[in-house]
Amino acid sequence: MDSRGGRSRAEARLIIAGVGGQGVVFATRLLAHTAIALDLPVIASETHGMSQRGGSVVTHLHIGGSQAPLIGRGTADVLLAFDHDEALRNIAFLAPGGTALINTDHSLPQDITALLERRGAQVHTLHASRRAMELGTAAVTNVVVIGFALGHHALPFPLERLRATLSDLSPRGRETNLQALEVGYQAGVATARSTRPHPGAEG
Amino acid sequence: MPTDLLLGNEAIALGLIEQGCRVATAYPGTPSSEILAGFVKFKKRYARPAYAEWSTNEKVAFEIALAASWAGLRSAVAMKQVGLNVAADPFFSAAYTGVRGGFIVIPADDPGPQSSQTEQDSRMLAMSAKVPVFDPSSPAEARAMVAHAYALSERFGMPVMLRPTTRLCHALQSLSVADDLGQDDAPPAARFRKDPLRWTATPKLRYRLHLELNEKLHKVQQFFETSPLNAVFDEAQQARLGVIASGVAAALAQQALRELGVRVPLLKIGTPYPLPHGLVERFMAGKDQVVVLEEPDACIELQIDDRRKVLGRLEGSVPNAGELTPERVFDLLGRVLQQAGVHVNASRFEPEMQRLVDDLGLPPRRPRLCPGCSHRSAFFAMKREFGPKAIYPGDIGCYTLGTNLRAVDTFVDMGAAVTMADGLFKAGRLVGDDRPIVATIGDSTFLHSGIVPLMNAVHTRSRFVLVILDNHTTAMTGFQPTAEADYLANGSQDAHQIPIPDLVRACGVQFIEVTDPYDQESFRRTLRRAHQHTQDPQGGVAVVVADRPCVLYDPEPLREHHIPVIITEECDGCRYCLEAFECPALVLHLDGSRVDLDERICVDCGQCIDACYKGFIVPRMPSQEVTEHG
Structure with missing residues (x-):
């Protein structure tokens, strides 16, 4: 099912989606810097201007040698979504066999999860903003989701490497960020263990 | 050399500093704004004696940078594409007078448009003004093109345009960045020298300058014929199809062809104006069809003399409004290839998935003024x-x-x-x-x-x-x-x-x-x-x-103004505040029965007290608990 469209194994395509203020751009830069630390070339797109004023924000991140800043629908290996509606708005980006990691406290519509399953895609949901609030701030929801993705082995990095980049990039709130990464990671490991590849698992 | 993550705009700025740009000016405008900010950053990092200025408007910015060039210094001016309209007067004039120090005009185009009033193509304005254009396809290439642009500008004594688009400006790319740029001296001849026949040319002299400009353009075109910025990829004998592409569209075309699983000759044009006609004609010879992909308008296509084989914007195969998205490029190339009998990989996009999402009728999140604005x-x-x-x-x-x-x-x-x-x-x-x-x-x-x-x-x-x-x-x-x-x-x-x-x-x-x-x-x-x-x-x-x-x-x-509020239990969900005041911190309760305050983003400005004419939004007394409704 997972036809990689003539791409090499080292390549990964990510869509990162959320709402203005949720740290979509920070998450993108965090992942991009982690890739650089692993000597992987990256190119990504950022959203600026009008779209930053509380609107939907989505970035495309291409790891592994492409010069194209945009990813087509149906070709993303990973979707990281910090918001339920933004996850749905971007779910069609997911490639057959891809993985979506979504911050939400309710389940996705049945017909969509069924179609994703038929395409061999995996969907993992976690109420990441609640986990973030438990750490004292919703601002680290993005990092919880990234940790969750790592726990599911959905990103081409080891946890240690991401932890190092996160430590470098967040001089303020570093401890909370590192905790958020750990919380997300543990939730990911737990659900990865308890569920077979099957859409709709809540952590 | 260490690798860093740079915005396209920062990559351009780094290129300017690396190439000894001494004066950079700009008026801010999305997607161009980080060029000057990046210039200041790298000027400081590498301790370069350069001057940077946010000018009052683009015409002012243009002329400040032009004057520096006339004084013999390398200079640059950046703006969003519609800013070049504001600076069009000196832009056209400077093409005639020419320049001394290398002078690069950097208008950022905005296909889509994402945050502009038009999708105009600055390359077309350059054609009209007779100014050569460089059209980078990635941040890395934009940085490298700065050197080519300065060399050309000084070799022929004319302003040149480096034209990025939104997706390049706001692309983040891993680039090698030096710790130290070494010695760099301003050219000793860098002082304004009077030259009445050029700098104060009257209409009669302007006629001669126009002839001179035409001659320069002719030479530039010859020069571009052999420029390494124009290159053929996947050249194959007897290919019946070809693609000519420039800018981000070239990168998208290469990505799409990889996904389609076919090798098609692609002529990547880095210098769309004046078009290297000989190169283009040789590329097109023997092919039945050539797809031209460029943004946002048809600068290359327009310059191709014999367009009978061309599929493009003027011809109609390429949409002539809106951004060239990966999907548009994939579908277009896939269709053309299939019609030519070439087997291609199917799209992995599932239209049914998009239909299911569309059927949900998710409310669009339109941009709104910030809380407290x-x-x-x-x-x-x-x-x-x-x-x-x-x-x-x-x-x-x-x-x-x-x-x-x-x-x-x-x-x-x-x-x-x-x-x-x-x-x-x-x-x-x-x-x-x-x-x-x-x-x-x-x-x-x-x-x-x-x-x-x-x-x-x-x-x-x-x-x-x-x-x-x-x-x-x-x-x-x-x-x-x-x-x-x-x-x-x-x-x-x-x-x-x-x-x-x-x-x-x-x-x-x-x-x-x-x-x-x-x-x-x-x-x-x-x-x-x-x-x-x-x-x-x-x-x-x-x-x-x-x-x-x-x-x-x-x-x-x-902080001095601090007026926290609560929405009282009497709120009846009439939505007046949502529509007339539209603060992101005021949100309709899930069941629509009342309005809640989103404490996470509320900045306690108290301005919404006036937004409920029924008096249900009131200052919170210090003793009052925050009631949670969300």
């Missing part, structure tokens, strides 16, 4: 004072979002709030339409191009209220200084501040009041007096300065 308070007061019948000309900036509050009825271009108000007054007077006209313009936009229109309005005895929304910065594009600010592009606080009220008075305006829009009642009274002035036989244009800093740029005054 003083523009909202000004608009809300204006609407309450003058109602839906008044005419509200608006302008370019965050406050264009006043259209959500129905307090912006027109926007055309920078400064047009003043001229549209003026023109609508004059048109209305002829037909007896005496509706109040209340225009809004931001501080930076007023200083950019609102002053001359204001003089025109006062001089010709126009009558309207102009509200200058002064938030003390250019907020939309990332807090660049205006002429009113105390800081300069390099971060120093040496600026000579020019107060807006002084400028307004100097334009002959008799009514000018400065009021804090957070004080809604007092602000409304000021608006009322301003309107009376427009009705007074001795009156005329009235100017109200809504004075309150942007909450993101300067949150300090907000």
